Amino acid sequence: xxxxxxxxxxxxxxxxxxxxxxxxxxxxxxxxxxxxxxxxxxxxxxxxxxxxxxxxxxxxxxxxxxxxxxxxxxxxxxxxxxxxxxxxxxxxxxxxxxxxxxxxxxxxxxxxxxxxxxxxxxxxxxxxxxxxxxxxxxxxxxxxxxxxxxxxxxxxxxxxxxxxxxxxxxxxxxxxxxxxxxxxxxxxxxxxxxxxxxxxxxxxxxxxxxxxxxxxxxxxxxxxxxxxxxxxxxxxxxxxxxxxxxxxxxxxxxxxxxxxxxxxxxxxxxxxxxxxxxxxxxxxxxxxxxxxxxxxxxxxxxxxxxxxxxxxxxxxxxxxxxxxxxxxxxxxxxxxxxxxxxxxxxxxxxxxxxxxxxxxxxxxxxxxxxxxxxxxxxxxxxxxxxxxxxxxxxxxxxxxx
Amino acid sequence: xxxxxxxxxxxxxxxxxxxxxxxxxxxxxxxxxxxxxxxxxxxxxxxxxxxxxxxxxxxxxxxxxxxxxxxxxxxxxxxxxxxxxxxxxxxxxxxxxxxxxxxxxxxxxxxxxxxxxxxxxxxxxxxxxxxxxxxxxxxxxxxxxxxxxxxxxxxxxxxxxxxxxxxxxxxxxxxxxxxxxxxxxxxxxxxxxxxxxxxxxxxxxxxxxxxxxxxxxxxxxxxxxxxxxxxxxxxxxxxxxxxxxxxxxxxxxxxxxxxxxxxxxxxxxxxxxxxxxxxxxxxxxxxxxxxxxxxxxxxxxxxxxxxxxxxxxxxxxxxxxxxxxxxxxxxxxxxxxxxxxxxxxxxxxxxxxxxxxxxxxxxxxxxxxxxxxxxxxxxxxxxxxxxxxxxxxxxxxxxxx
Ligand SMILES: NC(=O)NCCC(=O)O
Ligand SMILES: NC(=O)NCCC(=O)O
Numbered sequence: 001x002x003x004x005x006x007x008x009x010x011x012x013x014x015x016x017x018x019x020x021x022x023x024x025x026x027x028x029x030x031x032x033x034x035x036x037x038x039x040x041x042x043x044x045x046x047x048x049x050x051x052x053x054x055x056x057x058x059x060x061x062x063x064x065x066x067x068x069x070x071x072x073x074x075x076x077x078x079x080x081x082x083x084x085x086x087x088x089x090x091x092x093x094x095x096x097x098x099x100x101x102x103x104x105x106x107x108x109x110x111x112x113x114x115x116x117x118x119x120x121x122x123x124x125x126x127x128x129x130x131x132x133x134x135x136x137x138x139x140x141x142x143x144x145x146x147x148x149x150x151x152x153x154x155x156x157x158x159x160x161x162x163x164x165x166x167x168x169x170x171x172x173x174x175x176x177x178x179x180x181x182x183x184x185x186x187x188x189x190x191x192x193x194x195x196x197x198x199x200x201x202x203x204x205x206x207x208x209x210x211x212x213x214x215x216x217x218x219x220x221x222x223x224x225x226x227x228x229x230x231x232x233x234x235x236x237x238x239x240x241x242x243x244x245x246x247x248x249x250x251x252x253x254x255x256x257x258x259x260x261x262x263x264x265x266x267x268x269x270x271x272x273x274x275x276x277x278x279x280x281x282x283x284x285x286x287x288x289x290x291x292x293x294x295x296x297x298x299x300x301x302x303x304x305x306x307x308x309x310x311x312x313x314x315x316x317x318x319x320x321x322x323x324x325x326x327x328x329x330x331x332x333x334x335x336x337x338x339x340x341x342x343x344x345x346x347x348x349x350x351x352x353x354x355x356x357x358x359x360x361x362x363x364x365x366x367x368x369x370x371x372x373x374x375x376x377x378x379x380x381x382x383x384x385x386x387x388x389x390x391x392x393x394x395x396x397x398x399x400x401x
Numbered sequence: 402x403x404x405x406x407x408x409x410x411x412x413x414x415x416x417x418x419x420x421x422x423x424x425x426x427x428x429x430x431x432x433x434x435x436x437x438x439x440x441x442x443x444x445x446x447x448x449x450x451x452x453x454x455x456x457x458x459x460x461x462x463x464x465x466x467x468x469x470x471x472x473x474x475x476x477x478x479x480x481x482x483x484x485x486x487x488x489x490x491x492x493x494x495x496x497x498x499x500x501x502x503x504x505x506x507x508x509x510x511x512x513x514x515x516x517x518x519x520x521x522x523x524x525x526x527x528x529x530x531x532x533x534x535x536x537x538x539x540x541x542x543x544x545x546x547x548x549x550x551x552x553x554x555x556x557x558x559x560x561x562x563x564x565x566x567x568x569x570x571x572x573x574x575x576x577x578x579x580x581x582x583x584x585x586x587x588x589x590x591x592x593x594x595x596x597x598x599x600x601x602x603x604x605x606x607x608x609x610x611x612x613x614x615x616x617x618x619x620x621x622x623x624x625x626x627x628x629x630x631x632x633x634x635x636x637x638x639x640x641x642x643x644x645x646x647x648x649x650x651x652x653x654x655x656x657x658x659x660x661x662x663x664x665x666x667x668x669x670x671x672x673x674x675x676x677x678x679x680x681x682x683x684x685x686x687x688x689x690x691x692x693x694x695x696x697x698x699x700x701x702x703x704x705x706x707x708x709x710x711x712x713x714x715x716x717x718x719x720x721x722x723x724x725x726x727x728x729x730x731x732x733x734x735x736x737x738x739x740x741x742x743x744x745x746x747x748x749x750x751x752x753x754x755x756x757x758x759x760x761x762x763x764x765x766x767x768x769x770x771x772x773x774x775x776x777x778x779x780x781x782x783x784x785x786x787x788x789x790x791x792x793x794x795x796x797x798x799x800x801x802x
Binding site: 083084085125126127130132188189190191207209211219220221222223224225226227228230233235236238239240242243246249250253254256257258259260261262263264265266267268269270271272273274279280281283345346347348370371372373374375 | 484485486526527528531533589590591592608610612620621622623624625626627628629631634636637639640641643644647650651654655657658659660661662663665666667668669670671672673674675680681682684746747748749771772773774775776
């Protein structure tokens, strides 16, 4: 078993890198604070016997050699980047648990048969550069490296430039490392486990998603002098889109639908809004439900706001994880006396990309009040240690196969 | 009559100071570009025989002495500040027409009996510092100078500091100048004159307004993992407020109601919005209509979004202009062969404050498509010249009284 206290103290101490508010994080992908936590991760892993390899999208692989030649790597991991006002556990737990597995192996002197890697995927959150889960997407061939390098943030800096700036455009071609299995430990980010009372979640898969952009043009006019009947108020139209988006989710349970972001121009009290841009996020566990939500919302928007310009910027189908790995995790949870719930992940994860080419599974631990992408995100030291120990035991079992 | 070509070329040439886009303006109150246009205005007026006086809120008075001792000043004016994405005529026309009256008097060698002043009021727009019509409000004793100096912009710079920074905290106490009459020429900023076909508007008064701030707190959560039934989505609540605001105007014609500005946190696509702030603008020609709109909207918001926090940041009752001055303007319009419509102003104006202590009236010219607070704001050279000539003729008539 691994050192839960050490895991907890690393979570707290690395949370200083990009801290935001009292218990929050603002460590955007490829920012200076991302660079700083990457250096910490690399030097920690090197001290535990790893070589640290970086690919051309900045994914980091801390690799321990295995005892039996010719075997593919068993990998665990997650991400060290955060939302602009996120928490201390989302992604971070999975990478830091991997570091503690390295430490447990180092301390015990035990060598695995397979090579073993702890992965830090680049830009899981998608807050600075869209889409989310970028590094794992390139690794798995879902995105082409050239077009991803050319994407830019709001300041116009491209992914390629941001990688160069922090020195993380690595020499390896993304996807270079053959993996025998990939496991990811993560906080649930929803209220299901807490409500159910189970200690851990065994994730059956990840729901699908659609990201839509909506642009609504109206006519800027004087808020006092321009009559109601002649107005083209882009914010009034946008409000209808926000409510239609919420309604579509209620119509297709267990689907969820969110307008997370809105930009209004000129955004001045006494000016009728002339232009609004909205960012919509739709999710559903079934591809059919997701397709129906998308089609109906597009039709609703066309009816309510005929002048709206819509574009679908990302479509991802639901993903199923590997049944054998899920069974192995179930058995190890029983061995550790951890009650487990089989559940679908509401959030997207790097594992959802990796699953396309590698046998993959995920372990969840509860999130207090189900909160995530929130500075109040919290899981207890015991919950973190439980998840990390289950991850370690699962890795040891898989290594025997 | 005055030089319409000169007026037009001054509108175009000073529009370079704080130009925004192709035909727009971004000359926020007390900014560097505001300072630059103030210097232009002062030197132009000095060259035409004026002394330029500045009060402690930065209002500028370019004063010509009169021939008959002991008379109060006849003033014309408006403002040289603009919206962040405004037009080239709003406010600017009224000040530049005043400069052309000075030039006409200068060229003809004619001296008025009364002292004559062209006024540039500080911060009419209210885009950088709220409330709007700030300088004229202090001049007329509606606002206390100390509390106005202490107000700050989004960067935390106070009005007092901004005045010092551009050297426009003047030596005169606001309100020092006794006025016999105040006339303001302005673009209509709405579509009424264009639709009616009249050449000019004679403004009977200015409608009243209410500025409300609404703050809605929800709970930030993961847009994929947090179930719909448990959400407190601040943007969904805000959308209801936007639609309720629009509905209230339709219920109380000819009232208008606008949510011009919205701020969402954290404003990230895959995060359920945790907090939204809205800025509402309500107007009505009747105080009773305005009060009903306010009361009913407050009740609607309390019912739709019980957790909303509301505050009224500004209340201004409708204002009636001086009947004698309006009649004088009407007669002069007839003399010039300009068809005139008597109308209420939809927009607020410095004249609405000045009217509290000085006999006041306003002249409108048409706005193309009724557009203002918009880069496409436009009135033709002929329309500008018509308005300015009517202003000149009215001043000459009032001077005889
Ligand atoms: N796990 C997580 O927060 N992923 C970010 C991508 C998403 O699901 O919105
Ligand atoms: N005339 C004008 O645009 N005034 C600004 C204040 C307002 O009416 O909103």
